[in-house]
Amino acid sequence: MSCAQESGIRPSAFGVLRLPRTIVVGAQQRFAVADIAAELGRSVLVCTDPRLAVSDELEGLVDSLRRRGLAVTVYGETQAELPTPGIMACIEQLQGREIDVIIGFGGGSCMDMAKVVAVLLTHGGEPGDYYGEFAVPGPVKPVIALPTTAGTGSEATAIAVVSDPALGMKMGISSPHIIPHAAVCDPELTYTCPAPLTAATGADTLVHLVESFTAVTREATPSLVSERVLAGKNVLTDSLALEGIRLLGRSLATVYKDPGNTEARADMMLAALYGGIVLSNAGTAAAHAIQYPVGALTHTPHGVGVGLLLPYVVRHNFSAIEAPLAQVAEALGRDIKGLDARQAGIAGVEAIDEILAAIELPATLQDLGVQEDDLDQIAQLSMNSKRLIDNNPVPLDLAAVTSIVRSAYHGDRDIA
Ligand SMILES: NC(=O)c1ccc[n+]([C@@H]2O[C@H](COP(=O)([O-])OP(=O)(O)OC[C@H]3O[C@@H](n4cnc5c(N)ncnc54)[C@H](O)[C@@H]3O)[C@@H](O)[C@H]2O)c1
Structure with a gap:
């Protein structure tokens, strides 16, 4: 029995995949x-x-x-x-x-x-x-x-x-x-990426995979796919997201430290492709909505911003995504046998923290040069990305987004 079933959440049978007509992968x-x-x-x-x-x-x-x-x-x-x-x-x-x-x-x-x-x-x-x-x-x-x-x-x-x-x-x-x-x-095209670019873009992939795997589940009406490009967590994106998380878990820190590791480069190219597929069909959420104003203010790379924000977003969402976070923990190689549902979910959060620390991503918005006076404006502008805010697994109002932004500024990593 899967973690989702153990915790009483029925996996959705709804699925959607819109894809390129041809996908070719390989050196x-x-x-x-x-x-x-x-x-x-x-x-x-x-x-x-x-x-x-x-x-x-x-x-x-x-x-x-x-x-x-x-x-x-x-x-x-x-x-x-x-x-x-x-x-x-x-x-x-x-x-x-x-x-x-x-x-x-x-x-x-x-x-x-x-x-x-x-x-x-x-x-x-x-x-x-x-x-x-x-x-x-x-x-x-x-x-x-x-x-x-x-x-x-x-x-x-x-x-x-x-x-x-x-x-x-x-x-x-x-x-x-x-x-x-x-x-x-073709993973050979990434061999020249310097370590900071590998870290920023790899963090972007991690966030695509985790946010899509933990996105809101929508009611599967027949008009869902014509009303929304980002349709929410679904059965066809879930398996790709988990496989992407597994590939990234075994290879992102490796390729950051050892850029010439061609097997790890190939894993990351595949993980990034899966990240794109799942983000385009299930959709990302709060970390992406908040990065847009942070990026505009600080002129820092997109991947650095979303990666930095992810630990705070999954903590805010924790009560709604405990079960998928336990699956993330397993995909990242954590042994969750014997843990209760909350502890297994926490193992997922900790595994995410560990990967981001291994690639030396900044840990707080202060590290990006954000000032405390900027926080309210960042939260307000984040609300403009309605399709991403709507895709978050727990409903977000301005107060909730402000709370995530403040945690990310102060480095507050308590789990609710
Ligand atoms: N369309 C989508 O679905 C989607 C998803 C996520 C992000 N984005 C957008 O993508 C953009 C960021 O893309 P990115 O992070 O890939 O970076 P980028 O395309 O902005 O490139 C950043 C820098 O890396 C250099 N670079 C690229 N490949 C290199 C290589 N192999 N070796 C050495 N240097 C290399 C580039 O020359 C450039 O100077 C942002 O605008 C972001 O919003 C789009």
Whole structure:
């Protein structure tokens, strides 16, 4: 009998998975992209960033596309965290060119760039026209996503996150139409990630997996999947989330300390893909909602912020997620035999703390430079991410979010 059954919670039979049409995983598989692209058209745009634009890996990819007879344009100016003016600059440069396929080559910023460019080349307008859920009116030009971090999981998600300077915050475009046509996950592309990037992006993966596995369970009405992109915890995402947590548990600390460990790199690439799949279908929650204003205020990486916040969020939610946390404990290698339900759940929280400490993530909002005067505003702005707040396993009002933010500032790790 599973922990969930022991504690009287019936696993939901509802499930939803919206996925790329093709997912390819493995060393050297980046060279599968040329054939995939050739099936989709003759003219390819590659969106990447200034660092990766001059890398041997990009040169090898572009050569393979050209050898396949494809016309290739490289846009190498994607900015980290994807400010919207940079997206419009790309669209302007493309004026008059016919593009059939868009490849996102890089971390989440470049893959999200490819998705938004695909939307704008297909439907026109600007990013702000498509914020929120289901605002993209129809299919878009096909995107092939090649992650170089492990990672955001954007290669498999229905989401693109941009920074909108006019609104002073990050905004999401969330639509099944922007799921990449193909996700090609070659772990060799992550070998050059330095330790801080490995830690930040690995923490992001952990939060995707844990928040999706502990998300709210919704009533499975027939209209659920047409009303929400993020449908809540469900039977199809749960098994992928647990497997992702297991892979990450055995490999994130290893790859942080030993970047040349190719087996651990492969585990993390797979964990990140699973994280993307589950976040895109079940959805993340409070840690992501609170990171958006924290990131805008402190200019710290997304993964660092969500990773830092996760211990405080799972503690706040503890009473509602004791049973899944016990499953997290087991997936992270803890022996929970003989523990009562509360102790088994606490073992999950402690295992999460241990992984984040092993990759030397900052432990409090103070460590990111947040001031005590900022806390109320962070809480208020977090409430704007309604789809994420709604996805939290316990209902959150402003007072509850303020309490999480204050705990994360003071480093208060009591479990309710
Ligand atoms: N669409 C989604 O579903 C989703 C999910 C989570 C996060 N995000 C978004 O993704 C973005 C963050 O993406 P990210 O964390 O992957 O980082 P990133 O794409 O912003 O890249 C950060 C830095 O890492 C460098 N880098 C990337 N790969 C490298 C490699 N192999 N070796 C050396 N350096 C490398 C980049 O050049 C860049 O300087 C944020 O905007 C976040 O909001 C999107």
